[in-house]
Amino acid sequence: MKHIVDTEYKDGMAFVSKVNGHDIVIDAVAEVGGQNLGPRPKELMLAALGGCTGMDVISILKKMRVEVDYFNVKVEAEMTEEHPKHYNAMHIIYQFKGKDLPLDKLEKAINLSQERYCGVSFVYRKAMKLTHEIQILN
Known part of the structure; x- marks a missing residue:
């Protein structure tokens, strides 16, 4: 069995991963260029x-x-x-x-x-x- 997760770059340090049909926003803190839109x-x-x-x-x-x-x-x-x-x-x-x-x-x-x-x-x-x-x- 193979699992595939797409992780697309959005802006700054933010990415959105598509996992089982759900979007998970991943981001960084402001000190490193992120906007804290999601977990690290x-x-x-x-x-x-x-x-x-x-x-x-x-x-x-x-x-x-x-x-x-x-x-x-x-x-x-x-x-x-x-x-x-x-x-x-x-x-x-x-x-x-x-x-x-x-x-x-x-x-x-x-x-x-x-x-x-x-x-x-x-x-x-x-x-x-x-x-x-x-x-x-x-």
């Missing part, structure tokens, strides 16, 4: 990871009949100081709210995502350190 490319890498593993986890939990009241995936990344600046580590924080959430099932769903299903995690793990934690929020 590197941060979209974090969004890709959060979305990929988040979809896995929620799908697996539904199959396990685990109901959550709230689910959020926060991704933190460490960037190198020298060019080419890139992420050398990412940390995923899985945040849950709900009544009597079974920690063993949450851990199992996350591990399945990280070790078996999330293609973004798979690729990123080859390039950097990838860690995660679970937070149960009140």
Whole structure:
């Protein structure tokens, strides 16, 4: 299977990527010639990871009949100081709210995502350190 994304230059530092029929505006901050019309490319890498593993986890939990009241995936990344600046580590924080959430099932769903299903995690793990934690929020 092949995926294709077109990214067209607009103005200044702005580009528009066509992804699955949706437009995503990518831009830079004013200090480097942008107008801050959209996110920066590197941060979209974090969004890709959060979305990929988040979809896995929620799908697996539904199959396990685990109901959550709230689910959020926060991704933190460490960037190198020298060019080419890139992420050398990412940390995923899985945040849950709900009544009597079974920690063993949450851990199992996350591990399945990280070790078996999330293609973004798979690729990123080859390039950097990838860690995660679970937070149960009140």
